[in-house]
Amino acid sequence: MRDFRQIIVVLKERIEAKDKKERIYDKDVAALLNISQSKFATIKKRNATPYVALLEYCYKESICCSEIFFD
Secondary structure, three states, rough: OOHHHHHHHHHHHHEEEEEEEEEOOOOHHHOOOOOOOOHHHHHHHHHOOOOHHHHHHHHHHHOOHHHHOOO
């Protein structure tokens, strides 16, 4: 199972592929998960995983959550 820092990398890769952007920042991932930037920074610092926000994102985007949580 991936930790939150690894999940961030996966989400950034998905956004880059979808939106064709060159660089994706943490603020983009925070907005994607409907989390404030300050709360996102705290979560990232603690390496805690916001499961509810991630599951809501997966549901909204019709993504299998195992693609996000597991290798």
